[in-house]
Amino acid sequence: MSTPDSESSNGTTPPNGAESTASAESTASTAERGGVLHRLYTGTGAFDIIGKRKRWYIALGLLVLVCIASIGFKGFNLGIEFTGGTKISMPAAGAQGQITADEAEDAFREALGYPADSVQLVGSGDSQTIQIRTDKLSVEELTTVKQGLAEDLQPLGVNGQPTVEAISDSAVSGTWGSEITKQALIALGVFLALVTVFLAFYFERWMAVAALIALLHDVLVTAGLYSLIGFEVSPSTVIGLLTILGFSLYDTVVVFDKVKENTRGLLGLTRRTYAEAANLAVNQTLMRSINTSVIALLPVLGLLLIGAGLLGVGVLRDLALVQLIGMIAGVVSSLLLATPVLVDFKMRNPKYQAQAAKVRQRRERNSTETSSGTEQAAGSAPDASVLDADSRREREMVAAVSAPARTGKGPGERGSGSRSAGGSGRPTGKKRR
Amino acid sequence: MAPPAGQIRPGRYLAVFALILVGIYALVFFTGDRKPTPELGIDLQGGTRVTLTARTPTGQPPTQESLQQARQIIEQRVNGLGVSGSEVTIDGQNLVITVPGQNGEQAKRLGQTAELNFRKVQQAVPVSALPQSPGKTQGQGSTSGSGGSGSAGSGSGPAGTTPQSSSNGTAAAQQPPPDDPDSRAAAIEQAKKTRQSTNPQVQAQALQALNCSAPDPLRGNADPQKPLVTCNQEGTEKYVLSPVFLEGQQVETASAVPPNQQYPGWTVNLQFKGQGAQKWADFTSANVGKRVAFVLDTQVVSAPQVQSAQLGGRTTISGNFTQESATNLANTLKYGSLPLAFDQSTAETVSPTLGIASMEAALLAGGLGLILVAVYCLAYYRVLGLLTILSLVLSGAVVYGVLVLFGRWIGFTLDLPGMAGFIIAIGITADSFIVLFERLKDEIREGRTFRSAVPRSWARARRTILSADAVSFLAAAVLYILAVGQVKGFAFTLGMSTVLDLIVVFLVTHPLVVLASKNKFLSKPGVSGLGAVQRMGERARAARKRSPKQGPSATTPKEA
Numbered sequence: 001m002s003t004p005d006s007e008s009s010n011g012t013t014p015p016n017g018a019e020s021t022a023s024a025e026s027t028a029s030t031a032e033r034g035g036v037l038h039r040l041y042t043g044t045g046a047f048d049i050i051g052k053r054k055r056w057y058i059a060l061g062l063l064v065l066v067c068i069a070s071i072g073f074k075g076f077n078l079g080i081e082f083t084g085g086t087k088i089s090m091p092a093a094g095a096q097g098q099i100t101a102d103e104a105e106d107a108f109r110e111a112l113g114y115p116a117d118s119v120q121l122v123g124s125g126d127s128q129t130i131q132i133r134t135d136k137l138s139v140e141e142l143t144t145v146k147q148g149l150a151e152d153l154q155p156l157g158v159n160g161q162p163t164v165e166a167i168s169d170s171a172v173s174g175t176w177g178s179e180i181t182k183q184a185l186i187a188l189g190v191f192l193a194l195v196t197v198f199l200a201f202y203f204e205r206w207m208a209v210a211a212l213i214a215l216l217h218d219v220l221v222t223a224g225l226y227s228l229i230g231f232e233v234s235p236s237t238v239i240g241l242l243t244i245l246g247f248s249l250y251d252t253v254v255v256f257d258k259v260k261e262n263t264r265g266l267l268g269l270t271r272r273t274y275a276e277a278a279n280l281a282v283n284q285t286l287m288r289s290i291n292t293s294v295i296a297l298l299p300v301l302g303l304l305l306i307g308a309g310l311l312g313v314g315v316l317r318d319l320a321l322v323q324l325i326g327m328i329a330g331v332v333s334s335l336l337l338a339t340p341v342l343v344d345f346k347m348r349n350p351k352y353q354a355q356a357a358k359v360r361q362r363r364e365r366n367s368t369e370t371s372s373g374t375e376q377a378a379g380s381a382p383d384a385s386v387l388d389a390d391s392r393r394e395r396e397m398v399a400a401v402s403a404p405a406r407t408g409k410g411p412g413e414r415g416s417g418s419r420s421a422g423g424s425g426r427p428t429g430k431k432r433r
Numbered sequence: 434m435a436p437p438a439g440q441i442r443p444g445r446y447l448a449v450f451a452l453i454l455v456g457i458y459a460l461v462f463f464t465g466d467r468k469p470t471p472e473l474g475i476d477l478q479g480g481t482r483v484t485l486t487a488r489t490p491t492g493q494p495p496t497q498e499s500l501q502q503a504r505q506i507i508e509q510r511v512n513g514l515g516v517s518g519s520e521v522t523i524d525g526q527n528l529v530i531t532v533p534g535q536n537g538e539q540a541k542r543l544g545q546t547a548e549l550n551f552r553k554v555q556q557a558v559p560v561s562a563l564p565q566s567p568g569k570t571q572g573q574g575s576t577s578g579s580g581g582s583g584s585a586g587s588g589s590g591p592a593g594t595t596p597q598s599s600s601n602g603t604a605a606a607q608q609p610p611p612d613d614p615d616s617r618a619a620a621i622e623q624a625k626k627t628r629q630s631t632n633p634q635v636q637a638q639a640l641q642a643l644n645c646s647a648p649d650p651l652r653g654n655a656d657p658q659k660p661l662v663t664c665n666q667e668g669t670e671k672y673v674l675s676p677v678f679l680e681g682q683q684v685e686t687a688s689a690v691p692p693n694q695q696y697p698g699w700t701v702n703l704q705f706k707g708q709g710a711q712k713w714a715d716f717t718s719a720n721v722g723k724r725v726a727f728v729l730d731t732q733v734v735s736a737p738q739v740q741s742a743q744l745g746g747r748t749t750i751s752g753n754f755t756q757e758s759a760t761n762l763a764n765t766l767k768y769g770s771l772p773l774a775f776d777q778s779t780a781e782t783v784s785p786t787l788g789i790a791s792m793e794a795a796l797l798a799g800g801l802g803l804i805l806v807a808v809y810c811l812a813y814y815r816v817l818g819l820l821t822i823l824s825l826v827l828s829g830a831v832v833y834g835v836l837v838l839f840g841r842w843i844g845f846t847l848d849l850p851g852m853a854g855f856i857i858a859i860g861i862t863a864d865s866f867i868v869l870f871e872r873l874k875d876e877i878r879e880g881r882t883f884r885s886a887v888p889r890s891w892a893r894a895r896r897t898i899l900s901a902d903a904v905s906f907l908a909a910a911v912l913y914i915l916a917v918g919q920v921k922g923f924a925f926t927l928g929m930s931t932v933l934d935l936i937v938v939f940l941v942t943h944p945l946v947v948l949a950s951k952n953k954f955l956s957k958p959g960v961s962g963l964g965a966v967q968r969m970g971e972r973a974r975a976a977r978k979r980s981p982k983q984g985p986s987a988t989t990p991k992e993a
Contacts (some may be wrong), residue, residue: 089787127793139538139541139542155786157784170780170781171541171780173486173777176779179527190915198903198904239923243923246907253901288868295810296861296863298809298860299802300860303802305798315850316849
């Protein structure tokens with residue numbers, strides 16, 4: 001991780017001041033040309049995420065299609081909880097030294113007269129265990145097998161003495177997995193319904209729709225990757241999938257909060273279009289999203305390393321794996337899918353189209369006039385007085401809505417963009433309400 | 434809403450938090466058992482867990498009352514095992530039996546028992562053998578009055594096989610009926626037509642056709658008013674039985690009796706309730722020499738011959754019992770009547786070795802996660818990172834205390850998924866700090882000083898944190914309420930962490946950031962890790978100074 005300070009040394013000083021004000025407020029500015037990391041860190045970013053949205057749609061669309069195809073044709077690798085059966089596990093440390101899978105297989109056959117479905121050695125170090133899988137055994141058979149294994153292999157218990165109590169077993173009926181899944185799907189439905197209500201109140205309609213689309217993408221991609229790679233699906237996996245939903249929404253909520261903030265009163269201004277404002281929001285939250293995900297993923301990674309590396313199997317690994325995949329899908333979709341989709345929805349509204357047209361007009365007008373000659377992606381620096389009036393109005397706008405939990409003014413309620421330059425240029429220190 | 438931003442007194446908030454923390458630990462150390470340890474689930478301490486899923490003939494969910502009733506009956510049985518700390522809980526349509534420690538194997542047999550009924554045996558045939566006279570059939574004990582005048586039965590009793598365990602054997606070998614309620618209902622309907630027919634011819638055909646090793650769709654679903662064609666639990670004998678004349682609820686108590694002068698082997702003593710005693714007396718008076726079937730879940734547990742009329746509501750069942758089989762039969766008879774039939778969905782025994790390994794792994798994973806998060810925060814946020822770590826540690830302290838108290842008050846047990854929930858929540862907790870710090874950076878980038886940026890960024894971050902945590906909590910709450918199985922622990926700890934995260938952010942992190950912003954040393958760009966954006970902010974300020982038209986109005990923090 002390179003530190004911001006060492007990075008900032010190659011951040012060029014902007015040619016003039018007005019320019020850098022703009023850079024702080026407009027994505028269009030490329031004056032702050034630090035390294036990518038620096039741009040990430042300071043959030044001036046200038047990554048054109050919205051502009052390239054077609055690219056993301058195609059990529060993510062393909063991914064989703066592949067996932068759906070895989071789920072449809074290949075299906076899932078279902079764990080023992082879905083197929084039913086008995087699992088026996090014991091420490092690989094025996095009184096005679098290390099127990100091998102072959103020894104365990106022989107002992108099992110000797111005890112019951114038929115071979116086990118699978119015998120494997122999982123985990124590492126002290127936590128290494130022998131895992132035996134079979135069809136469902138009765139209590140008697142189970143007792144017989146456990147006795148047999150204990151006698152032949154002498155697995156060591158907690159106190160270092162060989163004992164039958166060192167052997168664990170779990171029998172699952174074939175319907176249990178579907179029972180859990182059924183309940184999980186009910187929970188999923190309820191959660192989605194509640195979330196839709198929540199989002200509808202919290203955001204505007206299209207934001208709620210976009211957030212749900214991103215959510216759907218996350219579920220599909222996570223499930224699809226499981227199907228593609230063939231990871232084993234256990235009830236823990238299904239559960240983990242549900243908790244991802246919360247996380248994925250969380251990400252989207254944060255980005256949309258910023259979008260909302262940046263687009264307050266946008267229709268009354270001609271500084272930037274909705275798409276640009278949204279892009280700025282994505283850029284401003286980019287580092288936050290990446291940070292959030294990294295921070296959230298670090299513990300999950302720890303869980304996965306230990307769960308898969310040390311224990312080899314079980315709840316920890318299943319939960320961690322699905323969270324890992326889901327979180328990555330979640331952050332990608334909140335940045336590359338949710339906001340672009342939102343912009344597309346919004347731009348279908350004539351009001352926003354008209355406003356975008358105005359923005360273009362003004363920029364064209366400005367670009368015909370000469371200016372400070374700095375390179376601005378949005379054309380050259382606009383006429384100072386226009387810029388002043390405009391940015392001032394915008395600031396007032398931001399100030400007016402900075403009080404939390406205040407509902408924003410509906411678009412179009414504000415001054416209809418008549419830019420009477422000058423005159424009121426002096427600050428009054430009063431907020432316009 | 435909180436007081437206006439910019440006017441908070443950090444000391445007060447921190448003091449409130451300190452009070453909460455002291456309060457929690459005072460409760461931990463001075464109430465209850467005073468042990469600062471949470472209740473551990475069996476997957477962490479070793480033990481047996483059995484999940485029983487209720488089955489109803491229609492496929493409809495069972496009523497809460499019947500589940501409650503079943504829970505109480507099974508709880509009695511579990512207590513009969515004599516392992517302390519055992520419990521039976523309802524989870525959706527399931528009963529979950531947990532028995533800590535090493536003596537839980539028996540728990541795997543407790544849910545096998547559903548309906549106990551008494552029917553008269555009309556006809557008995559050994560499986561894959563010609564019918565023979567019932568007097569010489571295998572698996573036949575005898576029953577006699579407790580007066581003791583009845584001699585021991587001539588049958589050889591349930592030789593060496595224990596009624597309960599064998600029920601387990603066959604039940605386990607059986608595939609559960611189709612999951613789909615419709616097809617299951619159809620199978621039940623079909624079986625009722627043939628095996629519960631009142632027409633002797635149909636009965637005979639059904640008896641011929643009956644396969645004792647196939648799963649029985651009628652299990653627990655037979656109509657007590659009609660005859661029944663069925664097998665015994667060992668699958669060695671088939672019967673045609675009359676309608677039920679006495680229900681299992683009428684059994685007052687039953688006990689296994691060791692060998693004594695009167696009976697050389699183990700026997701089972703049975704005591705009926707008032708009404709049942711009358712019915713039993715009537716039946717035995719009328720049917721001396723006939724066999725009576727104890728039918729459990731439509732399988733015959735035992736079919737002894739009636740030796741004599743038994744008045745007074747007591748009876749002794751003798752046969753080739755061992756101590757275990759006698760005890761099992763007594764238990765079956767005593768607690769026989771569950772209001773529901775159950776399928777054993779899961780049955781697992783966790784060895785202490787595995788429990789310890791899981792526990793260590795989870796702690797290790799949690800520690801590793803914390804260290805990774807701490808290193809990342811420090812590298813990225815410098816001193817603010819320290820605040821994050823401090824907040825996380827305090828958050829952990831609160832969480833642990835609350836966990837202990839919940840274990841004490843509402844019997845919450847921490848299991849492996851629960852630990853996973855905590856570990857995953859580390860990220861969610863740390864995330865609230867990031868929202869705040871990134872907001873700070875936004876404000877500073879726009880030209881504010883660190884100090885003036887704090888109140889404004891807090892006002893905005895607060896809203897995001899609240900809504901994001903609301904979503905997380907919603908997910909956890911829905912899971913906790915609706916999902917079944919091990920997920921409950923996971924959802925619980927996740928939801929709890931979310932709530933406690935809010936407390937810590939409001940009472941600790943934010944006040945600490947305020948304190949840091951008032952401290953000269955901590956505000957240095959190099960120290961706070963905000964250097965780059967602070968320089969940008971300075972340039973923004975300088976820019977505004979150069980263009981006086983944009984007066985300071987833009988930069989004065991607006992206090993609501």
